[in-house]
Amino acid sequence: MPGENLSRDEAHERAALLSVDGYEVVLDLRSAVGESAEAVRTFRSRTTIRFRRTGEGTSTFVDLIAPSVNAVTLNGRSLDPAVVFDGARIALDGLADENTLVVDAQCAYSRTGEGMHRFVDPEDGEVYLYTQYEPADARRVYANFEQPDLKAPYRFAVTAPEGWTVWSNGAGEQDAEGVWRFAETAPISTYITCVVAGPYHYVTDSYTRGDLEIPLGAMCRKSLAKHFDADDVFLITKQGFDFFHDNFDYPYPFGKYDQAFVPEYNLGAMENPGMVTFREEYIYRGKVTQAAYESRANVILHEMAHMWFGDLVTMVWWDDLWLKESFADFMGSFANAEATRFTNSWVTFANNRKAWAYRADQLPSTHPITADIRDLEDAKLNFDGITYAKGASVLKQLVAYAGRDAFLEGARRYFKRHAYGNTRLADLLAILEETSGRDMKAWAKSWLQTSGVNSLTPAVTYDAEGRITELAVLQEGDELRPHRAAVGLYRLSGGELVRYARAEADITGTRTVVDGLTGEEKPDLVLVNDDDLTYCKIRFDEGSLATLRAHLGDITDPLARALCWSALWNLTRDGLMPARDFVSVALAFAGRETDIGVLQMVHGWAKSAVTLYAAPAWREEGGRLLAEGGLRELRVAEPGSEHQLTWARFFAATASADADFQLLEGLLDGAAKIDGLDVDQELRWALLSPLASRGRADEARIDAELARDDTATGKRHQTRLLASRPSAAVKAQAWAQVVESDALSNALVEATIEGFVQPSQRELIAPYAEKYFAVIERVWDERSIQIGIHVVRGLFPGLQDRPETLAATDAWLSEHASAAPALRRLVLEARDDLARALRAQECDAPAS
Secondary structure, rough: OOOOOHHHHHHHHHHHHHHEEEEEEEEEEEEOOOOOOOOOOOEEEEEEEEEEEEOOOOOOOOOOOOEEEEEEOOOOOOOOHHHOOOOOOEOOOOOOOOOEEEEEEEEEEOOOEEEEEEOOOOOOOOEEEEOOOOOOOOOHHHOOEEEEEEEEOOEEEEEEOOOOOEEOOOOHHHHOOEOOOOOOOOOOOOHHOOOEOOOEEEEEEEEEEOEEEEEEEEOOOHHHHHHOOHHHHHHHHHHHHHHHHHOOOOOOOOOOEEEEEEEEEEEEEEOOEEEEEEHHHHHHOOOOHHHHHHHHHHHHHHHHHHHOEEEEEEEEOOOHHHHHHHHHHHHHHHHHHHOOOOOOOOHHHHHHHHHHHHHHHOOOOOOOOOOOOOEEEHHHHOOOHHHHHHHHHHHHHHHHHHHHHHHHHHHHHHHHHOOEEEOOHHHHHHHHHHHHOOOHHHHHHOOOOOOOOEEEEEEEOOOOOOOOEEEEEEEEEOOOEEEEEEEEEEEEOOEEEEEEEEEEEEEEEEEEEEEHHHHOOOOOOEEEEEEEOOOOOOOOOOHHHHHHHHHHHHHHHHHHHHHHHHHHHHHHHOOOOHHHHHHHHHHHHHHHOOOHHHHHHHHEEEEHHHHHHHHEEEEHHHHHHHHHHHHHHHHHHHOHHHHHHHHHHHHHHOOOHHHHHHHHHHHHOOOOOOOOOOHHHOOOOOHHHHHHOOOOHHHHHHHHHHHOOOOOOHHHHHHHHHOOOOOOHHHHHHHHHHHHHOOOOHHHHHHHHHHHHHHHHHHHHOOOHHHHHHHHHHHHHHHHHHHHHHHHHHHOOOOOOOOOHHHHHHHHHHHHHOOOOOHHHHHHHHHHHHHHHHHHHHHHHHHH
16 A cells, blocks of 8 residues: 555645635546456546645645556646656646646556445346545545545536446436536535446435425345335435434435445445445345344434535544544434334444444554544544444433533534534534533543543442442543443342332542432342443442343343343453353343344354353353254244344354254255244355354355355355365465455455354464464555455454464564554554453353
8 A cells, every 4th residue: 555645744734735626527437348458447537626726835736546647737737647646646736826637547446345346246247336435545536635624516427338327426417428417516525425337226216394305216236126125225214314304403415315235345334425325235135133124224324414424514634533423323323213113222322332332442542532543544444433333422421411402402503604614623512512501621531532441330338227328339440531320220020120210420530429329229230321321331249240140131121131231241351250151141141132133242242252252171162052052042932033033043153063063954955944934045154154164065065055146145155155164275275365366356355254264263274373474564565455454354363362372463563663553553453352362261261
């Protein structure tokens, strides 16, 4: 990635020098189809930029990453591309007060999901294109000033192969010459411009609210059309528009609203105004649980929230990325809970999203929500659990602190005051102080400008009659914060663990007494942060912990139960609870968990407990217990239920005994049946996966499954399973395909890495630990940042969980002090995960 970075200082200097009046981007995408004689398949990109000099200076640069530039003209003066273009920038000098720049280039189609991604559907041979830019890949498609604070209106014109349809941010139509021309956009940033082109299956609808009418569209590949439930996508979309218009009091500002589900997508989705893109995995080819539909709805609403938070009002630089991502993450769950059928989405938030935040906030790379983003590589890595999930958690705390009405009124004023502009933290805080009457600067200093997570622990004393004389909350952490939190008291009654008292309090300093609970009867469980109002790790007193070990499944409230599951998992990760104890609780109570999303999280945690945190000597027994428990619950689950499907997947993922594999084989070939279990194609791949990694399904068997499912999804599954086979030759081939070649697309790189790394093959892949440290700097330098992230994260030898691997990691970090900061961050994070695993294993070992 040499020469492709852009620093914050450079962006600041450029923004002080110029402002942009508009772009006209003309793309010729006819080269996307047919054979190509080029070593790198390219398309023609012609960009006209009109901009004004507003500061001192006569020279600047425009961003472009392209194989070649045909011509550069500045104010009618021809510039020699060989002189001014270095592969990532075009140098401009002799600027006038008003300038017109024309850049004619050959840009490359992408196979990494960055820029103009080109995909060939193996099912029917059709070609599909889409763009993905955030944070800075628009420059792979057209010349521009690639920074968020140089907003401008855009006009796109696209020539495409015959029979194709093209979409962009604005409404478009095809003219008599066959060119697709699109309406000029409102002023927006480069990273949210978008083009989607190809023979997509397209469905339309509309949203009406008073005089406002928004044309709606939804699209996917033709071969996925039979699975596309566009009606549900439109339902959530309309419910979202109702919610945001009710609460934001600012009409949707970008005309139409198309949503494209596209292949080989690196992200969950992207908030391009008027043309939102999603990963096509949100189109479900087989039976899935309601948790999957809830997740999709959350993403739809997250991206819609961005139309206001991020698109209408945009951060100046990536330091304030949270101004859009934290708000969108919070508003996605908020809208899901209040406007859709997924009324328990705050349970999912507490159990799922916050788990991501807690992990990220304990890594050495943790950072304040308002981060220090020096350059684009920093920005790429800060799309993380801090910026999204911790930020959203803190906003939930802000609503509890300042009040819902003050928060939403602040949002309304923010949009009206800064529409089509760029903002910093201070701009938002000033408005929230107006609406709440609170000192937001002090609040922001504690919550937004410091890092780390606090632990809150109850300390309770009782009188002779068993009544509470004092309940205090103890706060730990490097930065003690003000928490508006609730404390709930629970007791066993008729076989149920129910809440009988609750009090809210402002938790400050190291110790806070909660006066509202004095005199209450002795509880069986004290739950700090009941109702999940704040962001913290929940700890328990000894009596409460004993209650959970024996009665977690008796908690009737799903949110309280989810909080307790999450708290026990944090204790396990922190090496304060033996991994096998967590497994024991999971096996005892997961079968009673009614919330399917929570159950799926508990399944994942139980597998991680055995794979990562259990003492090595107990792993085999732990794996056997999980498989036995999975099969037991599978057999008693309601036939045809989503719980049955979830337990079937869990059993397949934990299968380890010969009898387990025989049952999986029987379910695949029809010799075995489980009443109500529909073994559809997606479940078939899940059942086949452990057979491949344990050497019971060879290449011919895997290829036969691909013949049944000769689709893009089937190809990814086949690639993963082929790389998972327990063979030294297979591992060598997979390593070479990912590390030594760039022939695979981003999706197949991911699939190959996932197959390569198998917990049951620790010894087989051990030799690659040394190779990993020998190649990662070269891979980072030579490959795109997205592929670099896949390789560095995915191939880290974390399964070689020995002190020697930790020492090798430390040696690499010591010897590569000058390596790219983003690369070092990835290695530091992986090192921290490994060190955490070793500490947890020490905690679990005495349990032997």
